[in-house]
Amino acid sequence: MSDIEEKSTNSSIPKLDDLNYPSWSVRMKAYLRSKDLWEICTGEVTPAKKKRNETLNAIISHLSEEALDATVTPENEENPALLWASIVERYASSSVNNKARIWLKWMRYEFNGNLNSYLADCQKMIRECALVQLGIPDDIISISILAKLSKDYWNVVDNIIMNEAIIFFPSRTLKKLRELVYMKD
Template identity: 30%
Template sequence: MASSCFTGVSAPVFSSENYAAWAVKMKAYLRAFDLWDVVEIDKQPNPLPENPTLNQIKHHSEEVAKRYKALSCIHSAVSEMMFAKIMACETAKEAWDKLRLEFHGSDKSKQMQIFNLKREFALLRMKDGESIKDYIDRLMKIMNQLTLLGEVISKNKVAEQVLVSLLEKFEAKISSLEDSKDISTMTISELSNSLQAVELRQAFRDGVIISEGAFVANQTTKMHAGSSSNKQQFGKKGKEKKESFDRRQKGKKEGVKNLVIWRKFARTKVKQISSKLKLLKSYRRRKSNLKSNCLQQAAMKLKSILKPGYWTVDAPTI
């Protein structure tokens, strides 16, 4: 019996595009309501026996109603244009087969689709500048189309196809995976995660090299070493590259020259500042000595003032 929690679920609508995906969704929808047997094999209800009981009559009525429920589900799961194609069908199986034949093709056309997808899968190669995620998505799209057509590709074959179709920069990682793990047992997600980690490290390393200018310097050095051959091969383009390299080299030399001048200037400034500091220290020492001498003289004068009899005053005569 169908579960009551599915009563509010609406059927997927087919509008002449992506029939394979709609068929998978619709098949699951009909199974949720226990109606797929009616569509798949056009199951007929058993005839009532003589003198049937109330339960037998009720069960027979439910089986008869299933046929119309299945046809109603298919009617509600197609657009108006698609409904015009199947409105004359009397049973759910007849409507389903008509849609499958028109949009999914016959067995012969189905085999041709499988053949074309297998060929596309075998010739699939990773493009320059394409990320691992985008490449795996393209691969999985072909696999899903084959699965909808009833052709299942083994995980081992998928892993082999990924490894043989990657770019050259992943060769080191492929060798390490072959030595450390059994590739035939690896899932697509595990393989994708390992390759994405390598891709992320390479992108980070390339970004650091470019920011430091080492990669540019290396490339310009190689270009300068073969400037004569480049000039003959590429003509004006090689000449422009050589001029660009000469300008950068000239800038580097000027930068080194400016650095030497700046160091000389810094040394003289340091000497001047150190001499001023020495003068300041000597001045502070002299000032402190002068201050201490003044304090000593004031103390001696105070002692002389406080001697006995210094403040004695003679009595007036009468």
């Protein structure tokens, strides 16, 4: 891989923060795999010092200050497998803290009038709920999606609520709302 390709790939990985773990982890894993470093994070291999340092650099350089403070400790700062486990524990475990963080984010989210971006954000939050095994019933998630919409959408909301084939499935609820986006375009 050329230096330009390396910088482009490396820069496509955002810094990890409290809002982007699902997409960050996909990108980071893909990057680490492309460099034959992923097995080091899973603890499957004992790396040479150079590979260990390369792995640590790749991960730590893509942590926000907040994520760095929350995950890097003296015990794991030189061990990629322990560091990765710490990141997963902080951002993807089903701990009460993670569940609360995800649910509070969901509850505080407000519809800003742009249905397309709202639906994309809802899709991300649904993935986060699944990631931490939040345990909220699907119909409640669908109703929460609908509850945040403005009066302009109340007729559509009523139709979705009355349709059991849609309301019990957040993905179908989002799909039905996406149809509105396409109709307006």
